Amino acid sequence: QVQLVESGGGSVQAGGSLRLSCAVSGRTSNYVMGWFRQAPGKEREFVAAIRWSGGSTYYADSVKGRFTISRDNAKNTVYLQMNSLKSEDTAVYYCAARPRLGISIVEYEYDYWGQGTQVTVSS
Numbered sequence: 669q670v671q672l673v674e675s676g677g678g679s680v681q682a683g684g685s686l687r688l689s690c691a692v693s694g695r696t697s698n699y700v701m702g703w704f705r706q707a708p709g710k711e712r713e714f715v716a717a718i719r720w721s722g723g724s725t726y727y728a729d730s731v732k733g734r735f736t737i738s739r740d741n742a743k744n745t746v747y748l749q750m751n752s753l754k755s756e757d758t759a760v761y762y763c764a765a766r767p768r769l770g771i772s773i774v775e776y777e778y779d780y781w782g783q784g785t786q787v788t789v790s791s
Contacts, residue, residue: 670694670780677785688748690763700766701746705759714773755791760784
C-alpha cells in the first residue's frame, strides 16, 4: 500500500515561489509520481509527472518553465518547485502515484492520492 502526504502549501504574492513536498511510504520504484491541482469551481488538472526510475519528467504547458518536479530517493520524497507564481496557480495541489512505468496526464490512471495542500497566490 502506498501512502502520500503533501506539505508546503501556503499563501504567496504573484511572482513568488513555493516548494511542495510529497512524502511517500511504500514501494514506488517502478511508479510514476504526479502533481495535479484543482481550482475552485474547476476540474482537477494535471500539472507535472516524474518517473521514479530514471527521473524523466513531463509538464503541463501552463507551468512549463516555471515549475520543476523532482524526487529524492534517499528521502522517498517528491517535490514540486513553483516559481514565478501567478494568481491562476491558486488551487489545492495533490500528489498522486501511478503503478506503471509510462507517464500519464490522466487523473484516473493514478491509483493513490494525497489529501492535498492549498496554494493561494495573490496579485
